[in-house]
Amino acid sequence: MNSNYDNSQSSKLAKYVAIQLNNMFREQSIKDDMSRIHPYVDRALQRMQPILEAVKIFQPEGFNKFNSLQYATFLYLLSNEVWADRFDINMADRLFLLNRTLNSLDLFYKVEMPEVFFLSHALGTVLGNVEFGTNLVVFQNVTVGRVGVAVPKLGANVILYPGSCVIGNSIVGNNSVIGAGVIISNMTVPDNTVAINQGGNIRLKERAKEYINLYIRDSRM
Numbered sequence: 602m603n604s605n606y607d608n609s610q611s612s613k614l615a616k617y618v619a620i621q622l623n624n625m626f627r628e629q630s631i632k633d634d635m636s637r638i639h640p641y642v643d644r645a646l647q648r649m650q651p652i653l654e655a656v657k658i659f660q661p662e663g664f665n666k667f668n669s670l671q672y673a674t675f676l677y678l679l680s681n682e683v684w685a686d687r688f689d690i691n692m693a694d695r696l697f698l699l700n701r702t703l704n705s706l707d708l709f710y711k712v713e714m715p716e717v718f719f720l721s722h723a724l725g726t727v728l729g730n731v732e733f734g735t736n737l738v739v740f741q742n743v744t745v746g747r748v749g750v751a752v753p754k755l756g757a758n759v760i761l762y763p764g765s766c767v768i769g770n771s772i773v774g775n776n777s778v779i780g781a782g783v784i785i786s787n788m789t790v791p792d793n794t795v796a797i798n799q800g801g802n803i804r805l806k807e808r809a810k811e812y813i814n815l816y817i818r819d820s821r822m
Contacts, residue, residue, distance in 0.1 A: 611646070618642075622696070637683075648682075655717045659671065676704070681693075693710045712730045714728075718739070724742070728743070733759075734756040743762075753769065758775055760779065766783075769787040775793070777791070777808065791805070
């Protein structure tokens with residue numbers, strides 16, 4: 602793991618999270634929470650590494666818990682790792698609630714995110730259990746989710762700008778951009794397309810330039 606975290610540092614990070622849990626969603630002791638979290642910290646940090654290497658504003662050399670964008674991502678990854686073992690669902694729930702409280706992010710631990718995704722100031726964002734492609738970039742107040750049994754699908758190298766929604770039986774193709782405030786509901790956005798709000802109507806136009814490279818170092822699929 603290339604995250605500059607040895608076992609001692611991982612223990613400190615586990616304690617840091619445990620203290621927050623104890624302050625906000627107390628169940629037992631900090632020591633007990635720390636022991637429950639610690640086995641999963643390294644796994645979450647390993648999954649952080651491709652994100653740190655890919656996102657341009659991050660430094661690949663190490664995870665910074667005081668960077669709120671990184672910490673929101675880490676808490677999701679930690680809750681997902683805890684849930685994946687099917688052993689301590691209560692802890693997964695509490696970690697999800699902690700992330701929601703600290704970062705106003707609704708990203709449930711059962712949601713399967715791609716290897717590389719960038720939560721850019723994702724305050725007020727809700728990401729449902731849908732299919733996401735790699736190199737996903739998400740801004741604030743974004744909603745992605747099902748409507749009844751209709752579930753959207755997002756391709757690789759997709760950007761969701763502030764206030765956008767992708768819901769229902771929708772498909773967003775590879776290398777596409779959903780502009781600010783655009784609502785994609787039960788429709789298809791082809792590959793290499795920009796969706797914009799023009800006079801209250803959605804306009805789809807061919808992508809004239811590369812957007813994903815503004816945020817991701819290596820955007821190759």
